[in-house]
């Protein structure tokens with residue numbers, strides 16, 4: 001801990017031109033934290049971490065923000081922020097400076113919340129991260145203590161380890177995980193209620209380079225979240241993007257429902273008030289794991305119906321109307337993976353659109369089979385609920401204007417079916433499996449054949465050389 005070493009502004013800055021506001025000596029067992037970038041994220045972090053009793057040194061390039069934070073005033077409009085900042089300065093817990101190297105030297109942990117604007121090519125502008133990382137590295141070179149750098153920016157997965165860490169390693173001459181630790185700790189606070197959210201976070205996610213860094217960050221967040229989620233840095237980076245894309249999807253979906261409802265004379269708020277009450281299927285983890293394409297007798301039909309209604313009344317619903325296109329892309333990805341194995345005979349395990357039914361209507365695997373047949377590939381198939389006696393004809397008439405795959409495959413389905421999964425697997429060069437059950441798990445495991453697994457039969461590392469999924 002560096003608490004004892006940092007007593008006054010002048011002492012810390014060594015009389016340089018750096019502007020750090022007065023910082024009184026405070027004995028605290030909590031790690032001292034530097035926060036780089038005092039914008040919306042950094043200002044809230046500075047205030048809330050000091051409120052938890054940490055000594056915090058805020059760093060920015062903008063003299064106006066430095067002056068404001070150093071004087072205990074908020075540079076942005078955010079509920080409760082001004083009160084927390086003035087209390088922090090009053091207690092001698094908050095200081096602000098433009099000298100990042102000195103701030104790192106005077107603290108144990110550095111939070112990075114510099115801007116990551118959109119670059120000219122539409123990607124992420126890393127320049128602020130790179131320049132901050134270089135300074136942090138210069139400081140770590142001078143430190144003997146283990147320092148933790150916590151990335152808080154929203155950045156593409158891989159950026160922390162591939163952009164920030166190499167800069168720190170180069171400037172410090174130390175190795176990540178040994179000389180210093182790195183975490184990615186995404187920021188989920190909503191502007192306007194950020195302080196409230198900090199105290200009662202929706203979740204705390206800590207991606208860490210090593211257990212020591214993870215442990216230290218978990219302890220830091222313990223007062224507001226006793227059970228943070230510890231994961232890899234890349235997963236934590238992706239979680240932040242996925243969360244925001246999900247929120248955007250929800251807003252867009254609700255707005256499309258509104259645009260559809262109004263001309264139909266339906267109250268969209270009545271509809272969505274009922275929609276959100278279903279926490280079993282609608283607002284739940286259900287349907288939210290990457291797997292195979294949607295299918296069956298309802299989803300594709302109703303998505304088409306809604307898109308058709310919108311079209312017929314001149315309402316543009318780009319999200320809902322593109323669901324079928326995305327689903328087809330997923331089916332094509334599976335087909336391509338099977339073709340890429342080079343197999344001339346393929347075993348299909350699972351034919352119905354989901355396990356536990358013999359319903360073949362718009363089952364996406366039938367589109368895959370139709371495509372393979374077009375390539376002259378022989379298909380052998382097994383399904384726990386389908387036999388040669390299953391009434392395919394009845395199902396066919398129901399989807400006369402959809403599901404071309406079923407129409408084509410239906411005639412040959414009887415010839416493709418094997419009595420057991422092992423029989424299909426034994427005679428095949430490659431496998432595609434669409435239902436998860438122990439029989440198929442065992443058949444795939446014992447086969448040692450290339451397998452396209454669209455349901456994630458195996459979570460463990462084993463079989464990875466031979467078993468591939470679409471989304472993992």
Ligand SMILES: NC(=O)c1ccc[n+]([C@@H]2O[C@H](COP(=O)([O-])OP(=O)(O)OC[C@H]3O[C@@H](n4cnc5c(N)ncnc54)[C@H](O)[C@@H]3O)[C@@H](O)[C@H]2O)c1
Pocket residue numbers: 036037038039040041042059060061062065100113114115116128131132152153154155187188189190191
């Ligand atoms: N605003 C939000 O609600 C929010 C929420 C979650 C995540 N994020 C992410 O957090 C990051 C910061 O967002 P923000 O809204 O606070 O940005 P911001 O633009 O308000 O603040 C960034 C600050 O970083 C400073 N800065 C840039 N380079 C610096 C350097 N080398 N040294 C010191 N300071 C430097 C800038 O002067 C600026 O004050 C972004 O990656 C953003 O995507 C933002």
